[in-house]
Amino acid sequence: MIDPLALYMRRFLNFSDEELLRFKQFLKPTEIKKGEYFLQEGAICQNVLFIEEGLLRIYHLHNDKEIIRQFIFENSFFTEYESFLAQKPSFYFVEALEDCKALALHYKDLNALYDSSINFLRFGKMMAENVVQHVGHRYMSILRDDATTRYNNLIKERPKVLQRVPQYMIASYLGITPEALSRIRKNMAS
Amino acid sequence: MIDPLALYMRRFLNFSDEELLRFKQFLKPTEIKKGEYFLQEGAICQNVLFIEEGLLRIYHLHNDKEIIRQFIFENSFFTEYESFLAQKPSFYFVEALEDCKALALHYKDLNALYDSSINFLRFGKMMAENVVQHVGHRYMSILRDDATTRYNNLIKERPKVLQRVPQYMIASYLGITPEALSRIRKNMAS
DNA sequence: CGAGGCCTTGACCGCGGTCAATGCCCGTGG
DNA sequence: CCACGGGCATTGACCGCGGTCAAGGCCTCG
Numbered sequence: 021m022i023d024p025l026a027l028y029m030r031r032f033l034n035f036s037d038e039e040l041l042r043f044k045q046f047l048k049p050t051e052i053k054k055g056e057y058f059l060q061e062g063a064i065c066q067n068v069l070f071i072e073e074g075l076l077r078i079y080h081l082h083n084d085k086e087i088i089r090q091f092i093f094e095n096s097f098f099t100e101y102e103s104f105l106a107q108k109p110s111f112y113f114v115e116a117l118e119d120c121k122a123l124a125l126h127y128k129d130l131n132a133l134y135d136s137s138i139n140f141l142r143f144g145k146m147m148a149e150n151v152v153q154h155v156g157h158r159y160m161s162i163l164r165d166d167a168t169t170r171y172n173n174l175i176k177e178r179p180k181v182l183q184r185v186p187q188y189m190i191a192s193y194l195g196i197t198p199e200a201l202s203r204i205r206k207n208m209a210s
Numbered sequence: 211m212i213d214p215l216a217l218y219m220r221r222f223l224n225f226s227d228e229e230l231l232r233f234k235q236f237l238k239p240t241e242i243k244k245g246e247y248f249l250q251e252g253a254i255c256q257n258v259l260f261i262e263e264g265l266l267r268i269y270h271l272h273n274d275k276e277i278i279r280q281f282i283f284e285n286s287f288f289t290e291y292e293s294f295l296a297q298k299p300s301f302y303f304v305e306a307l308e309d310c311k312a313l314a315l316h317y318k319d320l321n322a323l324y325d326s327s328i329n330f331l332r333f334g335k336m337m338a339e340n341v342v343q344h345v346g347h348r349y350m351s352i353l354r355d356d357a358t359t360r361y362n363n364l365i366k367e368r369p370k371v372l373q374r375v376p377q378y379m380i381a382s383y384l385g386i387t388p389e390a391l392s393r394i395r396k397n398m399a400s
Numbered sequence: 401c402g403a404g405g406c407c408t409t410g411a412c413c414g415c416g417g418t419c420a421a422t423g424c425c426c427g428t429g430g
Numbered sequence: 431c432c433a434c435g436g437g438c439a440t441t442g443a444c445c446g447c448g449g450t451c452a453a454g455g456c457c458t459c460g
Binding site (some may be wrong): 080084087089101102105134138139142144145148149151152153155156158159160162163164195 | 268270272277291292293295324328331332334335338341342343345346348349350352353354385
């Protein structure tokens, strides 16, 4: 039987069946319908998600403008680190762009897992290190590349985004306006 | 006796004296003179540093232009995560802007420490999570704020940088040219 | 058929980049 | 002690990328 969660986790560490079973005991199946929020600004992020189906976006509101930080697809873990780790109010919104099925792991349960087995701690460390690399890339890309280059990189590296996310959100993710993205696409066609 | 390293580490976890001693056994005192490199592009980052004195910068070379990613001051840990974790060639240079005294911890020794005590693993996880937050902030700041705002934030949040780093490097760190920073400063005076 | 959301297009503007000239500071050597 | 040179900051002129505002077209859905 297919078990995307086990597959995912074993790509990083070879967890025993017993460990995976223990891990899964804490997971709570959750549905987030399109347009609903997993997290709102001001709320404390209590859970890590493993997304089985669907698509989320995390964005920040600044002067009534949305700045999209990331799109999160199925078969990956997600949490709003800043709020989750410090258990303090978040500056971000996390909204479902498609109907989502996910497994939620609560803050206290995760910490219990960390204390129960060194492998979970290793895994948590690896997840954080992964995020460091990913955000680091995007940070340098913004400093280094113009908008057209960033759009081309997105096409190459995450084509799924183009297919499943409306253009004005992609623009926000790239750090430009919908008008600018429209012009970039026009210029690329010629 | 003052022990900045112990102070630093105990701000995160209460390590026992025995643990700290074990940790320190692996540290190798290192000097990096102003202008010398801790890491060059293409080399593999073999060490984590704890910087006791001095100041480093990490930058990337793109079309003969330096893009400064970070300044690293005394009393903090540093490594080039991407190269260090995967033990693969780095895209960055790490250069001393002032004479540095540092303690170097080798890749294999760090991993031995991770295996020897869960506290070191916890600490490593916290360091990574710290970087996530920090880089995350800077990422959002670039998307959200114009250059003047970013400069003002730097003044507020890291005034030491202004005192110890030449202006054209600050400009690079902010993602603008020296000329642009000069104009910003001029406008702020009036 | 009408309404609203999204994409496109055009006109205009401003932030920041580029290039070149100038000034300033400071270390070095005649 | 002064002259020179090199590195850094500043200033001005000009330009282009991307933002802003407004209008128009297209789709979907009620």
